[in-house]
Amino acid sequence: MxxxxxxxxxxxxxxxxxxxxxxxxxxxxxxxxxxxxxxxxxxxxxxxxxxxxxxxxxxxxxxxxxxxxxxxxxxxxxxxxxxxxxxxxxxxxxxxxxxxxxxxxxxxxxxxxxxxxxxxxxxxxxxxxxxxxxxxxxxxxxxxxxxxxxxxxxxxxxxxxxxxxxxxxxxxxxxxxxxxxxxxxxxxxxxxxxxxxxxxxxxxxxxxxxxxxxxxxxxxxxxxxxxxxxxxxxxTSIIPEVENRLGNETLEKFETPNIRTIEALSEAGHPPEHQIKTLVYMVDGELSLILLRGDHQFQEQKFRDSTSAMEIAPAEEETIKKALGASPGSLGAVGIDGIKTFADPSLKGRSVMTTGANEDDFHLSGVDVDRDIKVDQWVDVRSIADGEGCPSCSNPLRxxxxxxxxxxxxxxxxxxxxxxxxxxxxxxxxxxxxxxxxxxxxxxxxxxxxxTCCDDSGLIWPISVAPYEVVLTVVKTDDENSMEVADKIYKDLKAHGIDVLFDDREERPGVKFADAELIGIPLRVTIGPRGLENGIVEFLDRSDPEKTQTELGVEEVKDFLLEKISAELDLTA
RNA sequence: CGGGAUGUGGCGCAGUCUGGCAGCGCACCUGCUUUGGGAGCAGGGGGUCGGGAGUUCAAAUCUCCCCAUCCCGACCA
Structure with a gap:
């Protein structure tokens, strides 16, 4: 065209x-x-x-x-x-x-x-x-x-x-x-x-x-x-086991004024991996607790998949307060009965943990998960993180x-x-x-x-899907010889089934080169008086112009391109 | 649905705070010059300033309501 x-x-x-x-x-x-x-x-x-x-x-x-x-x-x-x-x-x-x-x-x-x-x-x-x-x-x-x-x-x-x-x-x-x-x-x-x-x-x-x-x-x-x-x-991933801390193994309520986040509690001497994160969700209309280690992130889809829950959403703050007696930031599952409780396996066997006391500004220390929390269902709901161990070979995951x-x-x-x-x-x-x-x-x-197929100048289509496989760039459209040669090559390529775009616009060369690169035509043949004086046209491949730049005799263009195209299509077919 | 931002000619933007002739660059049209990497000069066309209501002598600019678009989150068979 x-x-x-x-x-x-x-x-x-x-x-x-x-x-x-x-x-x-x-x-x-x-x-x-x-x-x-x-x-x-x-x-x-x-x-x-x-x-x-x-x-x-x-x-x-x-x-x-x-x-x-x-x-x-x-x-x-x-x-x-x-x-x-x-x-x-x-x-x-x-x-x-x-x-x-x-x-x-x-x-x-x-x-x-x-x-x-x-x-x-x-x-x-x-x-x-x-x-x-x-x-x-x-x-x-x-x-x-x-x-x-x-x-x-x-x-x-x-x-x-x-x-x-x-x-x-x-x-x-x-x-x-x-x-x-x-x-x-x-x-x-x-x-x-x-x-x-x-x-x-x-x-x-x-x-x-x-x-x-x-x-x-x-x-x-x-x-x-x-x-x-x-x-x-x-x-899933393999993560190092956390050793339970040595310390007071009995439940103890302590005051934590204005501490609402894992991070703040960590600064108060309770590292995230020794905290229990308590999330409150509405699971198909039923208020439920979801427990994770303090440094772990909740993966909702894993939860859906392993519980077949249809609809899950974080519970409203008011609902939470009514059910547990405290706001998010001070919540815990210790002593809770009658609310369905899910827990991530990373909490199994853990003790000397810290969690919210269900009273604003108070937390509990010395929590023993098996002893103090009634878990209804253990489910893997932890989001894995970059660098953790591959479950099949234990090398780091990306x-x-x-x-x-x-x-x-x-x-x-x-x-x-x-x-x-x-x-x-x-x-x-x-x-x-x-x-x-x-x-x-x-x-x-x-x-x-x-x-994925582009550079600073624009797109670089693979030949298999390129809108046109070849662009014929005529540098000087008012040069009769250029146009004659270009037209001949154009018809020849078309006759041999090559998708060719004939840039016959009366534009400056810079505009034409820039446009051809922007729209990402993979192969380019440049036709201008400078080359024609020596009987040649110039070829280059959009993906690597410097290395692929080649001078071609007018008669060689078709065979050269046919070979280029079929070589690339064969690579991927 | 929650948070944030933006809306002025085809595209990019200024003007809005502090109300007073709607501007700039690119693109477009005409002419001349130029011509191998986004030309120069001259002339020209194109805009309900997202929409509606209000305030005012006067609204792109101030107030209220609505709409659209983008980003983050939620959601995504």
């Missing part, structure tokens, strides 16, 4: 509200424009990238035997009521009422619909099935952010597997795992598979594919010495910020059972099939690539 007739509105400066690198570059490069918070138009360049990502997704899904479908994006409330998610999900789902007063939802995912279609499966001979689609999803995010990274409307590749038994599900899951590794490699993303929490999706196992980036929203624990990696919502680029779930029979699926097995017995679901956000993948 000729740049002069394209809509590529580049900007010299990014809008003030764009913070994430990918957001700034995609806006500056003329790829996207915001309509409202969480809703973006994809302009021609972005849509070309989008289509290339989609193509890779389809190819890899097809390769594992998945079949492409297209499901409705508007669902009746009834299917969501049947699965229980109508109530479980809440405000994140867009809902509306149609003219007949029927309640409707804008689909955020499609397990219910898949399970409904799958009611037609009646025999084990029909299984397994894998269906996928690339379709717009709607989620009423409480806080859309960072450009395309978190939006309310986005295209997602969602696929679903249906198997007769657990072994079948394992197989479908593994096929997806492998497909995802190939997909991310082809997209130029270094995505690490990590153990994850399944959250409200339900199910047993889940793996997230994480791309390290400061723009991400998840923290992941990775071990550089072995292959352990897990979302902090699930990660905690890194990541973008969640993909997530695969073993759902089990939650949806197939709810929707009433059943098939006959080889013995004529009725079986409820088991399902998996697997997602990759297209726009988020684009943003993740933009986030």
């Amino acid at each position: 000729r740049w002069s007739s394209l809509f590529i509105p580049t900007l010299r400066e990014a809008p003030a509200e764009a913070e994430a690198v990918s957001h700034q570059l995609l806006v500056r490069g003329g790829f996207i424009r915001q309509l409202q918070s969480g809703h973006y138009s994809m302009l021609p360049l972005a849509w070309r990238v989008n289509k290339k990502i989609v193509k890779i997704l389809c190819e890899e899904m097809d390769l594992i035997g998945a079949q492409e479908v297209m499901l409705p994006a508007i669902h009746p409330a009834s299917v969501w009521q049947k699965s229980g998610r109508w109530d479980a999900i809440g405000d994140d789902m867009f809902r509306f009422v149609d003219r007949k007063d029927a309640e409707q939802v804008l689909a955020m995912t499609n397990e219910e619909v898949v399970a409904t279609v799958a009611l037609e499966l009646s025999s084990y001979r029909d299984l397994p099935q894998m269906w996928y689609q690339i379709q717009t999803k709607f989620r009423d995010e409480p806080r859309p952010k960072s450009g395309l990274l978190r939006v309310r409307e986005f295209d997602m590749k969602d696929s679903y597997s249906i198997d007769i038994d657990d072994a079948g599900l394992d197989n479908s899951f593994n096929l997806h795992h492998q497909a995802y590794e190939r997909i991310f490699a082809r997209l130029g993303l270094n995505a690490i598979p990590v153990e994850a929490s399944s959250g409200a999706m339900g199910g047993s196992d889940s793996v997230e594919f994480m791309v390290e980036s400061p723009a991400g929203e998840d923290d992941v624990a990775v071990c550089d010495s072995c292959d352990y990696s897990a979302n902090v919502e699930r990660a 905690v890194v910020r990541c973008i969640e680029a993909g997530h695969i779930f073993k759902l089990g029979r939650k949806y197939s059972e709810a929707m009433g699926m059943s098939v006959l097995d080889s013995e004529g017995n009725s079986q409820i099939p088991t399902m998996g679901s697997y997602g990759i956000g297209v726009g988020r993948a684009m943003a993740a690539i933009a986030e």
Whole structure:
């Protein structure tokens, strides 16, 4: 295409509200424009990238035997009521009422619909099935952010597997795992598979594919010495045991005027690791205590996962005061009976501890956890920290910020059972099939690539997804010879299937070079009178201009580029 | 939903405190010069100052209400 007739509105400066690198570059490069918070138009360049990502997704899904479908994006409330998610999900789902007063939802995912279609499966001979689609999803995010990274409307590749038994599900899951590794490699993303929490999706196992980036929203624990990696919502670690202090082992109440924090109490001679942190939460409507060591952080998702609690939130101060008789900062679980108490295992066997006395300005010392506190349930709810020991090899873990680029779930029979699926097995017995679901956000993948493939001058697309593979930069458009040669090369490249962008704009060379770099075209051929005098044009690779700078005869350009492109695509395919 | 900030032409910003002709840079249009890394000169077009109400002779500026956007947190199938 000729740049002069394209809509590529580049900007010299990014809008003030764009913070994430990918957001700034995609806006500056003329790829996207915001309509409202969480809703973006994809302009021609972005849509070309989008289509290339989609193509890779389809190819890899097809390769594992998945079949492409297209499901409705508007669902009746009834299917969501049947699965229980109508109530479980809440405000994140867009809902509306149609003219007949029927309640409707804008689909955020499609397990219910898949399970409904799958009611037609009646025999084990029909299984397994894998269906996928690339379709717009709607989620009423409480806080859309960072450009395309978190939006309310986005295209997602969602696929679903249906198997007769657990072994079948394992197989479908593994096929997806492998497909995802190939997909991310082809997209130029270094995505690490990590153990994850399944959250409200339900199910047993889940793996997230994480791309390290400061723009991400998840923290992941990775071990550089072995292959352990897990979302902090699930990660465990080995920490040194704390020796109980020598000291008075009997309970003693002492005055602690104005001491409300772990830190303040620590300064008063009670180190955090010898304190019991007492949190008060409403767990599915029931007031509950959650106990941790003073120097540990609470990991809410771990708590949800291990207690199957649906709704948890810190209790209001007034509620706390009414139940315990004191405000946060002076709370403790000693002598409490009748309030459900959860405790982190790191408190097991601990004594000579300090905790709040449930009386403002007073604490208790000499607390023996086993003796003085009635724990209803021991649960690992501690957030691991950077540098702690890997649970599988005990070397130090690193905690890194990541973008969640993909997530695969073993759902089990939650949806197939709810929707009433059943098939006959080889013995004529009725079986409820088991399902998996697997997602990759297209726009988020684009943003993740933009986030990680860029430099000070702009984007650097991998050839596999670049909006154009090659840009032909004509330095002097009013030089007839230049234009003639450029036009010839342009037609030649096009005829050989190369995506080429012909920068025929009447702009100064500096502007053209800067724009080409900003929009991230991986390969550049510069055509100008200076080179043509010697019968050559200049080539360089966006990712490393200095080392790759090459002079090419006009006739060699096509073969040179074809080889470059196929070499890079082969590397990742 | 809690905390913080911002809203002035397509983008970046000044002006708001202390009320008095709506400005600057980039981008855009015309002409001339220039032409291998974001040109120069001259001329020109474009703004309900987020919206509404109020105070005032006079409001971008002061008051009240609302809206939008961004950041942190909560939440995130």
